[in-house]
Amino acid sequence: xxxxxxxxxxxxxxxxxxxxxxxxxxxxxxxxxxxxxxxxxxxxxxxxxxxxxxxxxxxxxxxxxxxxxxxxxxxxxxxxxxxxxxxxxxxxxxxxxxxxxxxxxxxxxxxxxxxxxxxxxxxxxxxxxxxxxxxxxxxxxxxxxxxxxxxxxxxxxxxxxxxxxxxxxxxxxxxxxxxxxxxxxxxxxxxxxxxxxxxxxxxxxxxxxxxxxx
Numbered sequence: 001x002x003x004x005x006x007x008x009x010x011x012x013x014x015x016x017x018x019x020x021x022x023x024x025x026x027x028x029x030x031x032x033x034x035x036x037x038x039x040x041x042x043x044x045x046x047x048x049x050x051x052x053x054x055x056x057x058x059x060x061x062x063x064x065x066x067x068x069x070x071x072x073x074x075x076x077x078x079x080x081x082x083x084x085x086x087x088x089x090x091x092x093x094x095x096x097x098x099x100x101x102x103x104x105x106x107x108x109x110x111x112x113x114x115x116x117x118x119x120x121x122x123x124x125x126x127x128x129x130x131x132x133x134x135x136x137x138x139x140x141x142x143x144x145x146x147x148x149x150x151x152x153x154x155x156x157x158x159x160x161x162x163x164x165x166x167x168x169x170x171x172x173x174x175x176x177x178x179x180x181x182x183x184x185x186x187x188x189x190x191x192x193x194x195x196x197x198x199x200x201x202x203x204x205x206x207x208x209x210x211x212x213x214x
Contacts, residue, residue: 012168012172019168033100033101037101064092092157104138115134151199155192158192
C-alpha cells in the first residue's frame with residue numbers, strides 16, 4: 001500500500017500545484033476587482049450601476065462549470081481562443097469577482113453615511129475617505145463572507161477538470177481508472193481537506209488579528 005501511494009503521489013502533487021495556482025491567482029485578481037466593482041455598484045452613476053448589476057446577475061446566475069465550458073469551447077466559435085489555463089483563469093476571475101463585488105457592496109452599504117459627512121467636515125477627499133475610513137471597516141465586516149468564498153474556491157478549482165487541465169482531481173481520476181483502486185480518490189480527498197484546513201486556520205488568524213485592530 002505504502003509503495004503504491006509513493007508511486008502515485010508525484011502525480012497528485014503535480015495536480016495539487018495546478019490547483020493551488022488557480023486558487024492563488026483567482027484570489028489575487030478577483031478580490032481587488034471585486035472591491036472596485038463594489039464601489040461602482042454603490043455609486044450614484046446609474047448607467048454604470050445598471051451595467052455592473054447585469055454583469056453580477058450573469059456571473060452569479062449561471063454555473064461556473066458552464067462559464068468554463070463557454071470560455072474554452074464556446075468563444076473559439078467567434079474567433080476568441082484561450083489556452084486551457086488561460087480559459088480557466090478568465091472564467092474563475094470573472095465569476096469570483098462578481099461574488100466578491102456583492103460581498104464588498106454589502107460591506108460598503110453597512111458603513112453609516114454619517115461617516116462620509118464627518119470626513120467632508122475634516123476636509124478629506126473621497127479617495128482618502130474610502131482608503132482611510134471606509135475600507136478598514138469594510139474589511140472587518142466582510143472577512144467572514146470572504147472566508148466562505150475562499151473555502152469554496154479551493155473546491156471549485158476541481159471544475160477545471162472539464163477543460164482537460166491536470167489538476168488534483170484529474171490526477172486522482174486518471175490513477176483510479178488506470179489502477180482500478182479507490183486509494184487515489186481517498187488521497188485526493190485528504191489533500192483537499194488539508195488545503196481547506198490550512199485556509200480555515202489562516203482566515204481565523206486574520207480574523208483574530210482584525211479584532212485586535214479594533
